[in-house]
Amino acid sequence: MHRPAQRAGRAPRFTRILVSAAAVPVMLVAAGCSSDSGSGDDAKKSGGASPDAKASASASANAVQPAAYAKLPEPCAVLSKKTLGELVPKGVKSGKEGKSDDVSARGNCYWNSLDNNGVKGSQFRWLNVALLRFDSDSRGEGDQQAHSYFEKQVKGAQSATGAKNTKTEPVSGTGDEATAVSYDLKKKEGSFKQQTIVARVENVVVTLDYNGAGLAGEKSPSAADLLKDAKKAAKEAVAAVTAANKDGGADAGASPSGSASKPASKSASPSKSSSKSAKPSASAAKKS
Secondary structure (H helix, E strand, O other): OOOOOOOOOOOOHHHHHHHHHHHHHHHHHHHHHHHHHHHHHHHHHOOOOOHHHHHHHHHHHHOOOOOOOOOOOOHHHOOOHHHHHHHOOOOOOOOEEOOOOOOOOEEEEEEEEEEEOHHHOEEEEEEEEEEEEOOOEOOEOHHHHHHHHHHHHHHHHHOOOOEEEEEEEEOOOOOOEEEEEEEEEEEOOEEEEEEEEEEEEOOEEEEEEEEEEEEOOOOOOOHHHHHHHHHHHHHHHHHHHHHHOOOOOHHHOOOOOOOOHHHHHHOOOHHHHHHHHHHHHHHHHHHO
């Protein structure tokens, strides 16, 4: 530190004593500040955290992880022509995409097939694939919200109106979790064999409804065969979701927009979708 130049000559002895006495309290105050500063450093070293640090740590602990998947594939393109040829042989090109206000969050496509054998009766098939994606937001992480919706879909399918001989079984090798629900549904057009596969992969839920019926005297299709085909198609649809996000999930444009609440409320429950599955049969009966 630069020290001011001393004045020429010497100050009186009494004056020097006063100056020396005044310097003592200043030195004591300085020493006290130095001591307090040291104790603060010791407190920090011993684990004490500032309010800002605590708030930052709390915010980090409460932050939700970004959703893994940021988009959905085109609903009518999730199944190959080969698979469609097996499930809806007379309606491979009949796919119709449902309306969606946000194609990155929800979508569906359905197909129908009527193999009309005249007086020998007809074989009817109906297939629907619904996709629903959840973002991470204030309600939780996307995959957790998807899991909750997955469970609701399964329970809804199990309690479908008019369902008989309901059976439920897990489906392996299809996403992170998948369940198949099968039941018989009697309608005036015939006896329908309903198969519903609900699968979750990360933050996306895939619901596949597939049913078949023998109309105008034709025998009912095999429920076991329909279930086998439905499982294959569900696995393929899940793979299409993963493939659509292979170049990046959250980085591809996901944002906590709250899109999960809207699709959950707008999307038809399994029981409703099951009731819809019987509607095409009415038109099929007319055609036959």
